[in-house]
Amino acid sequence: MQTIFQPLARTLFDTISERVLATRPPPPPGGCAHSLFRRLDGRRHKLRRSLKMLVLDNDFLDEAQKFHILGLFCDAQRVYNGFARLAYRFRLKHANPGGADVDLQLVNKLSSFPSAQTALVFQDGAVFNFRLTDLLRLWRAGLETAHTVTPSPSHPRNPYTGRDFKQVHLYNIYFAIKRSPFAVPPQIETLFRFEMDLGRFTRVLWPVLRDRAVARYVREGDLDTLFFEVSHMVCFFEKDHGQTVDGRLQRPRKEKLVNDLRDCLRIWLQGRRGVGAPSRAPRPRVRKILTDYFKTNPYAGRRVVRLPSRQFWRFRFSTPIAYEV
Numbered sequence: 001m002q003t004i005f006q007p008l009a010r011t012l013f014d015t016i017s018e019r020v021l022a023t024r025p026p027p028p029p030g031g032c033a034h035s036l037f038r039r040l041d042g043r044r045h046k047l048r049r050s051l052k053m054l055v056l057d058n059d060f061l062d063e064a065q066k067f068h069i070l071g072l073f074c075d076a077q078r079v080y081n082g083f084a085r086l087a088y089r090f091r092l093k094h095a096n097p098g099g100a101d102v103d104l105q106l107v108n109k110l111s112s113f114p115s116a117q118t119a120l121v122f123q124d125g126a127v128f129n130f131r132l133t134d135l136l137r138l139w140r141a142g143l144e145t146a147h148t149v150t151p152s153p154s155h156p157r158n159p160y161t162g163r164d165f166k167q168v169h170l171y172n173i174y175f176a177i178k179r180s181p182f183a184v185p186p187q188i189e190t191l192f193r194f195e196m197d198l199g200r201f202t203r204v205l206w207p208v209l210r211d212r213a214v215a216r217y218v219r220e221g222d223l224d225t226l227f228f229e230v231s232h233m234v235c236f237f238e239k240d241h242g243q244t245v246d247g248r249l250q251r252p253r254k255e256k257l258v259n260d261l262r263d264c265l266r267i268w269l270q271g272r273r274g275v276g277a278p279s280r281a282p283r284p285r286v287r288k289i290l291t292d293y294f295k296t297n298p299y300a301g302r303r304v305v306r307l308p309s310r311q312f313w314r315f316r317f318s319t320p321i322a323y324e325v
Helices: 002-023 047-056 063-093 132-143 167-179 186-193 198-204 206-220 223-236 251-260 262-273 283-296 309-316
Strands: 096-098 118-123 126-131
Touching: 047 063, 063 118, 118 132, 118 167, 126 132, 132 167, 132 186, 167 186, 186 198, 198 206, 206 262, 223 251, 223 262, 223 283, 251 262, 262 283
Parallel strands: 096 126
Antiparallel strands: 118 126
């Protein structure tokens, strides 16, 4: 269908371009000439930006010429969108069904949900039916993706093909959510206002994304990695509480130490690596938490060795680690 409508659309745009050029004044002495329909399909420049730059902000056109060009532009867009909609419906009608008739949890059939709670996605010549809650979960997970504590948002992927959803798919999913009884999450609404531009979304929301990445890193991180972070934090405040962490601790004692200081580690990392908070801001709070913790748990982070009574005194003066009888 695309090969059928391309010559017709190009002929239409060439005709309109000739009409526009006939109504334009002669170029200025400096040789600055503009053409609105030079690339009307928007492959090199976005259409709205070209319209604003070449028509609305063009001082060499009077109001009547601008109004006339905008009218021709609207007519061309109306015809082009009509052909595009016709071709889309034709391809959608002859597309192959994709995916399964159940949600992504493999629990409920999609036919049991109202049509307002599902969405059709046409991708790679196949039609996939999704539950909107599954799409919301995939989209939010993609926007909150991070490598350790560094945010790296991405668009959601089709779980059946493993390919990213394109911009047109994201717009269709967004408007399906707007028509549904579900509320649009704030991060998705912000991405829509930024025209699905992940670069701008990341730059504007970097502090929020960074704090969420740190919180997720502390909540779901590997035990050995979090134990290293806790050891570094305790070592940084060693002069205040006089404690160190032994790297040869057994796994149960590592888990207890990390679980006890998980909230403190989150405050420490958000203050040091988060954007919008000075690096020295969490120090008094973290210092107080660690001091109180080691007063209550003096053997936390230290190896405890239990020895028979006859070896206790000799071991006490020869090994600088914690001991119990």
